[in-house]
Amino acid sequence: MTKVQLFITCLGESFFSHVLRDMVTVLERLGMQVEMPEGQACCGQPLYNSGFQSQTVAPARNWLKVFAPTEGYIVAPSGSCAEFARHRYPQLFPPGTWEHGAAVETAARTFEFTEFLTKVLGVTDVGARFPHKVTYHASCHILRGLGLRDEPKQLLSAVRGLEFVPLNNEETCCGFGGIFSVVYPEVSRAMMTEKVRNVEASGAEAVVVSEPGCLMNVAGGLRKAGSTMRAMHIIEVLAAEE
Numbered sequence: 001m002t003k004v005q006l007f008i009t010c011l012g013e014s015f016f017s018h019v020l021r022d023m024v025t026v027l028e029r030l031g032m033q034v035e036m037p038e039g040q041a042c043c044g045q046p047l048y049n050s051g052f053q054s055q056t057v058a059p060a061r062n063w064l065k066v067f068a069p070t071e072g073y074i075v076a077p078s079g080s081c082a083e084f085a086r087h088r089y090p091q092l093f094p095p096g097t098w099e100h101g102a103a104v105e106t107a108a109r110t111f112e113f114t115e116f117l118t119k120v121l122g123v124t125d126v127g128a129r130f131p132h133k134v135t136y137h138a139s140c141h142i143l144r145g146l147g148l149r150d151e152p153k154q155l156l157s158a159v160r161g162l163e164f165v166p167l168n169n170e171e172t173c174c175g176f177g178g179i180f181s182v183v184y185p186e187v188s189r190a191m192m193t194e195k196v197r198n199v200e201a202s203g204a205e206a207v208v209v210s211e212p213g214c215l216m217n218v219a220g221g222l223r224k225a226g227s228t229m230r231a232m233h234i235i236e237v238l239a240a241e242e
Contacts, residue, residue: 003072
């Protein structure tokens with residue numbers, strides 16, 4: 001049986017525990033043996049993106065101590081966290097150190113959820129049923145960091161009863177950008193306003209995203225606008241059996 005180690009991420013643990021439960025549901029439905037390594041904490045991405053690369057070493061080392069001894073794939077519900085562990089960790093540590101070796105080894109088996117399903121397992125139909133009209137926002141790290149453009153939509157297209165509608169400027173940032181939304185709140189707010197306008201114009205019942213940060217931002221934007229539209233993580237849709 002294939003083992004999967006859950007990389008739960010900070011936002012996943014703090015705000016989207018139901019998405020993590022749904023993630024386990026889908027993986028077990030596909031025959032995976034799911035484990036959650038203890039001792040997980042922040043991967044260090046916020047520090048790194050804020051320019052504090054040296055302070056990123058400690059959380060990165062802790063992450064490697066947690067995941068390096070594990071077996072199987074490492075799967076996250078977040079493209080930004082998966083991209084960070086895969087691409088930045090090997091750059092943080094000098095070659096020849098145990099950390100660098102562990103970073104290279106874990107990078108080779110770390111995947112974002114939709115990437116894991118489509119590219120590793122070769123699965124697009126996970127047995128979901130969600131009879132609703134849905135649109136999709138392409139999160140920046142998944143799209144630009146991991147190069148996943150069609151994979152999430154391939155998974156959505158196989159969901160029974162789901163009617164997919166296109167989103168105008170689908171690939172335009174929602175304005176979250178992690179620390180960007182804190183440092184440049186006015187710019188972030190303007191980007192979010194435009195994203196919400198396009199989401200509502202789609203006529204969908206729900207907007208689906210593959211990134212917890214974007215999910216939190218888009219959901220907040222819709223709520224502030226008084227919209228009744230749902231913002232959902234793609235994992236919630238893939239776990240549905242309505």
